Amino acid sequence: GAVVSQHPSWVICKSGTSVKIECRSLDFQATTMFWYRQFPKQSLMLMATSNEGSKATYEQGVEKDKFLINHASLTLSTLTVTSAHPEDSSFYICSAREAGGFGDTQYFGPGTRLTVL
Amino acid sequence: GEDVEQSLFLSVREGDSSVINCTYTDSSSTYLYWYKQEPGAGLQLLTYIFSNMDMKQDQRLTVLLNKKDKHLSLRIADTQTGDSAIYFCAESRSMEYGNKLVFGAGTILRVKS
Numbered sequence: 001g002a003v004v005s006q007h008p009s010w011v012i013c014k015s016g017t018s019v020k021i022e023c024r025s026l027d028f029q030a031t032t033m034f035w036y037r038q039f040p041k042q043s044l045m046l047m048a049t050s051n052e053g054s055k056a057t058y059e060q061g062v063e064k065d066k067f068l069i070n071h072a073s074l075t076l077s078t079l080t081v082t083s084a085h086p087e088d089s090s091f092y093i094c095s096a097r098e099a100g101g102f103g104d105t106q107y108f109g110p111g112t113r114l115t116v117l
Numbered sequence: 118g119e120d121v122e123q124s125l126f127l128s129v130r131e132g133d134s135s136v137i138n139c140t141y142t143d144s145s146s147t148y149l150y151w152y153k154q155e156p157g158a159g160l161q162l163l164t165y166i167f168s169n170m171d172m173k174q175d176q177r178l179t180v181l182l183n184k185k186d187k188h189l190s191l192r193i194a195d196t197q198t199g200d201s202a203i204y205f206c207a208e209s210r211s212m213e214y215g216n217k218l219v220f221g222a223g224t225i226l227r228v229k230s
Contacts, residue, residue: 002162043221043223044205046217103147103165103209104148104209105148105165106162106218109159113157
């Protein structure tokens, strides 16, 4: 149980285009989903926390107009990188916290590798 | 400080025990976690420990918690080559908008056959 999927697993796009990444909880309902960014050989950097049906809370230094997050249902959250530039290239990982689950346990998706040319 | 700290690298021989250490910062953390990340993949929840426990054992994994020193460790018995990965400890931290996990930098475990 507690499976989280992400789509796509990798994407290459041109500078200036927008890219949407989907995060789905497959076998549980997620009241809260999280979006992280991970640079090579580094830890995870939390970008934002999203609760179903409400606006996302962004961490300091993360541009909310650049990284649009929508959490429209209890099983789906999307991250859209708008007007992507090469510096946005990174590994993006989502996680989900189960409604009524124990503690603050987060279940992670497999990640999406974004390369902006 | 604000950071969760971990040793960066550990190399062991197959069959030996591995011990990965972590120091966290928030004494009010209710749960502490260990996650495993294999190359190019997301994080897999390995185990967790509730803050009122000193030790938790789950098959080859043993977690020790020293609340006084805010020290957490993960011991992997009979380490196998498949255990080679990055291991992250994480503490649960309370924020105005809800709780979030704060991760250490990760410990790279290399298992030599």
